Amino acid sequence: LDFAPIGKAIDGLRKDLTKAKAKADEDSADSSPKLRSVLHELEMMHSTLATLKDLAAAQRDHLDGARKLLDERARQGNVEIEVTQELLANESAFLEHFHEALAKAREGKK
16 A cells, blocks of 8 residues: 555645644734634644654554565465465365465565
C-alpha cells in the first residue's frame, strides 16, 4: 500500500492548521469564547494528526521489518504458506497455493 498521498494530505492539512492558528493568535486579543473554543479544537486536531503520522510511520517500519524477515527466510529455503480451512477442504486449491509459494521462493533465490 502506498501511504504517500495520505501523508501529503495530512502534511498539507497540518500546514493549513498552523497558518490558521498563527493568524488566530495574532487576532486573539479580542477573540470571543467561541473563537477560543475553535482554536482549542484546531490544536487538538493538529495533535491528533501528528499522532496519526507517527503511528503510520511506525506501522510502515513494522511492515518493512516483516517483509525483510520474510525475504530472509525465503533465501534460507524456508517456505511458509497460510493454510485456511477452505484450502484444507479443497485439495486442489491447497496444492495450487503450495506450488505458487514454492515458485515465489525459487524466484527469490535467483
